[in-house]
Amino acid sequence: MEREQLTLLVSAAQQGDNSAFSALFNVFQNTVYNIALRETKDPETAADVVQETFIEVIQTIGKLQEPAAFVTWLKTITYHQCTRYYRKKENKHESLVEEREDAPALFDTLEEENVEFIPDKAMQSEEELERTLTEMAEMKK
Numbered sequence: 617m618e619r620e621q622l623t624l625l626v627s628a629a630q631q632g633d634n635s636a637f638s639a640l641f642n643v644f645q646n647t648v649y650n651i652a653l654r655e656t657k658d659p660e661t662a663a664d665v666v667q668e669t670f671i672e673v674i675q676t677i678g679k680l681q682e683p684a685a686f687v688t689w690l691k692t693i694t695y696h697q698c699t700r701y702y703r704k705k706e707n708k709h710e711s712l713v714e715e716r717e718d719a720p721a722l723f724d725t726l727e728e729e730n731v732e733f734i735p736d737k738a739m740q741s742e743e744e745l746e747r748t749l750t751e752m753a754e755m756k757k
Contacts, residue, residue: 617643619684626683637677640686641670648694655698665697672697 617625628636645666652665672693680689 622686623683626677626680626686630677630680630683637674640673644687644690645670648690651691651694652698655695656701661701665694665701668697668700669694 625636625639629640648666648669649662652662652669653659656662656665669690673690676693680686
């Protein structure tokens, strides 16, 4: 698409022209999808990113001060949406661990006799070791 034509379409979309916005979507949806697919490596997620990107474009296109910068602006939004995807994925992973009903059981499987996990026993063990070493040092004298 020529720069002048792009600028006209973006300006029309900023004025609320739905056909101009549809034309922008048709021209750039594959670009956005390819960026999202490269970043997320998942076709379904990439499709979601395309949707979220164009929703954000619709909501914020009026704030774009330079219509000629549309492509760069669109790519930036796409990358931000991919970042949001990763944050959601990280938060979902964290919440899955927190929400597990058997989470306390995971800690129950730790070997209770392992001194490293029980501070009181670790202290007793250190004291016993210190006492033994002191006794051995005295025996050598």
